[in-house]
Each structure stands twice: as C-alpha cells, then as structure tokens.
Amino acid sequence: MDKTNFNHSIKCSVTKCSNHAEGGDYCALSQIKVGTHEMNPKDIKCTDCESFVTR
Template sequence: MKINNSIGCTVDECRFHAKKESFCSLDHINVVKHEKSARNQEATDCGSFKLEG
C-alpha cells in the first residue's frame, strides 16, 4: 500500500488508511459538508471513507 504523506488520517477503520502510519493511501480525498453551511469542523466529513473489510 502506498502512503500519501500529504493526507494525514487517524481513521484506521477506513480501507484507505495506511495502517502502519497515520496517513491516507488515496491520491486525493473528497471533503463533504453535511449541513447547508459549514461553519465548523463538525459540519464536514471525508466523503472518500469506505469501511475496512
């Protein structure tokens, strides 16, 4: 698995997590908002997440 040192990640339940290091293995991620207007961190998520398994 390749590691993208430009995308940090601590969500090791994701299939794209680099496992041995706190990085993502994707070339890019899609950040999405789940409110009409994102005004804080809690209003956004990584839309590229896929459950490991």
C-alpha cells in the same frame, strides 16, 4: 489500492477506513474528496471525508 502507499499530503487518523494506510497516520489514496452534510458549515465537525469506505 496499495495500503503501503503513505500519502504524506493527506494525514488521517481514521483507522477504521478501508483506505487508511497500514502502519501510519496517512491516507493511502492519491486524492480524496471532502464535503459537508450541513447547509451552513461552521465547524470542523461539519465536514466529512467523502472518500471514506468502511472496512
């Protein structure tokens, strides 16, 4: 995965993710999957980036 690929369609500030672009607040993946860990999501904090990979 090319960490210099700034996907300007996916802004992200999770710098602890292995897929985060180096040197900018973007994801380096071409696409991500967003999901939820809640039965009935009602707020931003109910959603998760399921493409997250720990460093």
